[in-house]
Amino acid sequence: MSPVSHSEWDRPADASSPHEGGFRAQIDISTTRGGPRYGELNEELRRLMDLARYACPPEELTEAMIAQVRALNENLAKVQVDEWETPSGTRIDLPSRGNLTLPPYVVTDGGPDGVIADVTFRPFHLGGNKAAHGGHIAVAFDDLGGLASALKVEGVTRTAYLTVGYRSLTPLDTPLQMRTWVETLDGRKAFVKGTLHDGDRLCADVDALFIALKPGQP
Numbered sequence: 001m002s003p004v005s006h007s008e009w010d011r012p013a014d015a016s017s018p019h020e021g022g023f024r025a026q027i028d029i030s031t032t033r034g035g036p037r038y039g040e041l042n043e044e045l046r047r048l049m050d051l052a053r054y055a056c057p058p059e060e061l062t063e064a065m066i067a068q069v070r071a072l073n074e075n076l077a078k079v080q081v082d083e084w085e086t087p088s089g090t091r092i093d094l095p096s097r098g099n100l101t102l103p104p105y106v107v108t109d110g111g112p113d114g115v116i117a118d119v120t121f122r123p124f125h126l127g128g129n130k131a132a133h134g135g136h137i138a139v140a141f142d143d144l145g146g147l148a149s150a151l152k153v154e155g156v157t158r159t160a161y162l163t164v165g166y167r168s169l170t171p172l173d174t175p176l177q178m179r180t181w182v183e184t185l186d187g188r189k190a191f192v193k194g195t196l197h198d199g200d201r202l203c204a205d206v207d208a209l210f211i212a213l214k215p216g217q218p
């Protein structure tokens with residue numbers, strides 16, 4: 001039942017594994033890993049989070065649900081792989097590359113000039129008063145800012161700083177438009193800007209620095 005330990009996933013590169021040092025310079029993108037129904041599994045898990053976030057179960061139902069979730073977790077524990085082999089984060093055909101922990105987004109346009117994505121904060125991303133939690137908005141900017149800088153430098157980058165301006169409330173369950181782009185590229189430094197809109201209304205903007213990693217840099 002325990003998750004994969006750090007020592008198991010932080011393994012050295014070998015012939016079948018192109019990561020260098022503790023870091024993989026290229027993401028091993030896929031459209032098949034995890035099978036054709038992996039996206040459906042993710043969506044059911046998101047629905048579980050939505051429903052759990054607002055549930056107030058009576059005690060007898062809580063007991064039954066603990067047993068059900070335990071059974072689900074036991075199945076998931078049987079199919080653990082390391083971070084380089086999991087479909088999560090690599091499935092470019094799925095929302096947020098199949099990464100369940102990110103707010104679900106769909107990239108509608110992406111390249112060295114920037115990224116445009118439709119992002120929907122789910123009910124479980126609630127901060128308060130039906131609005132999205134600011135931390136989840138920052139996560140979306142981090143990932144899509146990281147994607148914009150990766151497409152610009154043609155390699156993986158890492159966030160050095162990320163400053164979010166929360167300009168107006170960000171609604172849940174509403175398709176929103178996020179744009180991110182590299183404003184200035186200075187050697188390894190990609191200065192990224194971004195916006196989040198609900199229609200014409202600006203919900204948030206971002207100012208971030210991503211650094212292209214050197215080969216072998218942990």
Ligand SMILES: CCCCCCCCCCCCCCCC(=O)SCCNC(=O)CCNC(=O)[C@H](O)C(C)(C)COP(=O)(O)OP(=O)(O)OC[C@H]1O[C@@H](n2cnc3c(N)ncnc32)[C@H](O)[C@@H]1OP(=O)(O)O
Nearest residue numbers: 027029092142143146147150157158159160161189209211
């Ligand atoms: C079609 C589909 C394709 C799919 C394709 C997949 C794409 C896939 C996208 C994934 C998207 C994930 C996006 C999540 C990204 C994370 O969330 S990363 C996790 C969060 N970030 C971290 O943990 C970073 C921790 N910090 C570090 O590792 C190191 O400090 C850093 C940031 C790598 C920099 O260290 P370093 O490489 O030793 O660089 P260093 O020489 O210190 O600095 C380089 C330059 O940057 C400047 N700098 C560094 N830090 C700062 C700072 N905080 N403020 C200002 N300046 C700074 C330095 O002053 C220096 O400037 P110059 O002297 O060159 O002018």
